[in-house]
Amino acid sequence: MDERKVRVRFAPSPTGPLHIGGVRTALYNYLFARQHGGELVFRIEDTDSTRFVPGAEEYILESFRWLGIQFDEGVSFGGNHGPYRQSERRDIYKQYVRQLLDEGKAYIAFDTPEELNRKREEIQNFQYDAHTRGTMRNSLTLGEDETRRLIDAGEQYVVRFKIEPGEEVHVDDIIRGDVKVMSDILDDKVLYKSADELPTYHLANIVDDHLMEITHVIRGEEWLPSAPLHVLLYRAFGWADTMPQFAHLPLLLKPDGKGKLSKRDGDRLGFPVFPLEWHGADGTVSSGYRESGYLPEAVINFLALLGWNPGTDQEILSMDELIAQFDLAKCSKSGAKFDYIKGQWFNREYILMTDNKVLAPQFDAILRANGIEAPIERVEAVVGMMKMKKINFIKELWPLCDFFFTAPAEYPLDDKFVRKNWKEGTAAEMKELAALLEGLDDFSVEGQRAAIDQWAETTGRKPWNAWRVCLVGAGKGPDMYELAAFLGKEETLRRMKAAIAALP
Numbered sequence: 001m002d003e004r005k006v007r008v009r010f011a012p013s014p015t016g017p018l019h020i021g022g023v024r025t026a027l028y029n030y031l032f033a034r035q036h037g038g039e040l041v042f043r044i045e046d047t048d049s050t051r052f053v054p055g056a057e058e059y060i061l062e063s064f065r066w067l068g069i070q071f072d073e074g075v076s077f078g079g080n081h082g083p084y085r086q087s088e089r090r091d092i093y094k095q096y097v098r099q100l101l102d103e104g105k106a107y108i109a110f111d112t113p114e115e116l117n118r119k120r121e122e123i124q125n126f127q128y129d130a131h132t133r134g135t136m137r138n139s140l141t142l143g144e145d146e147t148r149r150l151i152d153a154g155e156q157y158v159v160r161f162k163i164e165p166g167e168e169v170h171v172d173d174i175i176r177g178d179v180k181v182m183s184d185i186l187d188d189k190v191l192y193k194s195a196d197e198l199p200t201y202h203l204a205n206i207v208d209d210h211l212m213e214i215t216h217v218i219r220g221e222e223w224l225p226s227a228p229l230h231v232l233l234y235r236a237f238g239w240a241d242t243m244p245q246f247a248h249l250p251l252l253l254k255p256d257g258k259g260k261l262s263k264r265d266g267d268r269l270g271f272p273v274f275p276l277e278w279h280g281a282d283g284t285v286s287s288g289y290r291e292s293g294y295l296p297e298a299v300i301n302f303l304a305l306l307g308w309n310p311g312t313d314q315e316i317l318s319m320d321e322l323i324a325q326f327d328l329a330k331c332s333k334s335g336a337k338f339d340y341i342k343g344q345w346f347n348r349e350y351i352l353m354t355d356n357k358v359l360a361p362q363f364d365a366i367l368r369a370n371g372i373e374a375p376i377e378r379v380e381a382v383v384g385m386m387k388m389k390k391i392n393f394i395k396e397l398w399p400l401c402d403f404f405f406t407a408p409a410e411y412p413l414d415d416k417f418v419r420k421n422w423k424e425g426t427a428a429e430m431k432e433l434a435a436l437l438e439g440l441d442d443f444s445v446e447g448q449r450a451a452i453d454q455w456a457e458t459t460g461r462k463p464w465n466a467w468r469v470c471l472v473g474a475g476k477g478p479d480m481y482e483l484a485a486f487l488g489k490e491e492t493l494r495r496m497k498a499a500i501a502a503l504p
């Protein structure tokens with residue numbers, strides 16, 4: 001059956017910032033589309049106007065731009081299956097609601113919220129279905145003429161899907177296999193509301209997946225309970241032959257304890273649950289992966305392995321490797337623990353692999369926030385010298401690297417390193433070293449190494465720690481020749497003189 005070109009979609013509702021679980025769903029869709037030479041559609045499911053949040057759509061698009069997840073079609077991308085915003089497709093849905101009504105597969109119901117509540121109080125576990133619909137106020141009980149009269153009189157109504165009991169519904173799920181459900185447990189779902197002339201999620205979702213020629217529906221586990229209803233809708237429309245294959249991804253779980261990952265876990269343990277920082281209408285700010293200093297490639301790699309793995313020891317996978325190796329059928333059924341510490345580890349690994357030119361702007365921003373303006377090549381050089389010092393984030397470089405840009409203000413003798421390495425005779429030794437450096441024509445790392453290693457060897461001196469005290473004021477930093485070469489002869493000598501004058 002599936003000779004069709006692979007077409008998948010990511011279909012968020014613009015109800016706020018995109019949760020990190022949604023990012024993983026989009027990523028899996030992207031990997032699947034790419035590895036099959038297929039297409040990925042970006043659809044906005046905004047039929048619930050009460051939950052619409054301004055700015056959410058832009059936020060979602062910006063998140064994917066940052067992460068490098070590209071869409072082939074959809075809102076803001078164009079394509080032949082538009083419009084891609086459901087609120088712009090009202091007329092299309094109306095036509096399909098009409099089809100179901102005409103064929104007797106759906107009916108009109110007038111029950112008010114009050115009437116429904118009364119029923120719920122009356123009957124325990126009330127469900128609007130084959131057993132109860134005969135006692136309700138709908139076109140099946142009222143008849144055609146009365147139904148027409150009520151509509152003409154302006155009464156609001158909904159359209160409900162007529163689900164026949166006693167049928168075994170099968171959801172063919174790539175990850176979960178054959179999921180069986182008896183139709184009896186399903187209720188006659190509302191498909192359309194006259195009040196806002198809009199379909200509900202279920203109808204719009206199925207109609208769009210069909211019209212947009214979607215072949216695979218890859219989405220979060222939270223949608224699994226809706227899948228049997230979706231299967232029945234495809235059949236009711238006569239689209240069973242082109243019904244997409246389903247794949248319901250495992251939940252993301254709390255890093256500790258049981259249950260679904262929530263924003264509160266992020267707040268409690270200090271990690272973002274959104275790709276980008278989000279500014280809520282109430283003035284609250286939620287942290288994002290981008291603003292927290294994560295590299296997009298690290299986030300992609302981390303998320304890709306939450307629910308799937310390549311079956312080898314390989315943990316670092318580029319987007320191209322993920323596209324080649326990803327296997328939807330090998331995703332796990334059970335939830336994936338959101339190990340945010342592992343996410344930090346990925347960031348460290350990606351910092352080491354990333355070109356210093358790409359990293360420098362991040363550190364430059366931190367330097368500026370600390371009142372330091374330096375040419376970007378110098379920032380880049382420092383990142384290159386220091387990024388292997390076990391940092392998870394570029395921002396951790398600042399306390400490790402301040403001395404590159406500012407001379408030590410003091411040489412604290414209560415510091416173990418300073419005390420240990422500044423003794424009687426050290427000042428004289430540093431004077432000697434300074435004289436030697438002053439006479440050097442070649443102040444490069446190699447030039448210094450040649451001269452000073454030789455001097456140290458012939459005199460039996462080990463000047464490096466005291467020299468570090470002079471240039472850094474503490475026991476941290478890179479190789480001394482690298483540091484001195486970076487500072488240059490003038491600044492190196494200036495710092496040495498200052499230390500000799502200040503220390504006993």
Ligand code: GLU
Pocket residue numbers: 011012013045205218219220223
């Ligand atoms: N609009 C739904 C969401 O916000 C889409 C669910 C689906 O992919 O079918 O996740």
